[in-house]
Amino acid sequence: KSAIDISNQKIFNESLAERKEYYINDAIRRSGSVSKGKVVEHFAPFLVNDILNPNEIVFMGSPIDLISFTNIDNEKELSIDFLEIKSGNATLNKKQKLIRNAINAKRVFYKKVMLK
Numbered sequence: 001k002s003a004i005d006i007s008n009q010k011i012f013n014e015s016l017a018e019r020k021e022y023y024i025n026d027a028i029r030r031s032g033s034v035s036k037g038k039v040v041e042h043f044a045p046f047l048v049n050d051i052l053n054p055n056e057i058v059f060m061g062s063p064i065d066l067i068s069f070t071n072i073d074n075e076k077e078l079s080i081d082f083l084e085i086k087s088g089n090a091t092l093n094k095k096q097k098l099i100r101n102a103i104n105a106k107r108v109f110y111k112k113v114m115l116k
Contacts, residue, residue: 057083063095 056069066083082103084096092100102108 052083063093064099 052068053070056072058067058069059065060067064082065085068079068081068083070079070081071077082099084092084100086092
C-alpha cells in the first residue's frame, strides 16, 4: 500500500472509532432516559395526587401508561381518562397518536367478553 492509502486508512479508522464511541454513548444515554421514564410512569399517580386519585388509576404500561376512572363512585361525574406520561422532549409514538385520534373521534367502546 502507498503512504496515501495507509494515511487514509488511519484517518478512516480514527473516524470510525469516534463515531462508534458516540453511538455507544448515545445509546446508553437514551436507554437511561427510557428506564427513568418507565419508573416515573409507575409513580406518576402519586406525584400528581392533587389532580389524580391514585385509587382510581390502573397502570397499563403500553401502549398507554394509565387509565383513570375519575369519580368512579359517582355515576353522573364519572369520567374515564387515558393518561400518557411524558417528560422532557418526549413525544407520542405512532400507536399512541392513533389511540389519541380514536378517542378524539369517539371510536371508544365498552365490550363485555363472556368466557365459557
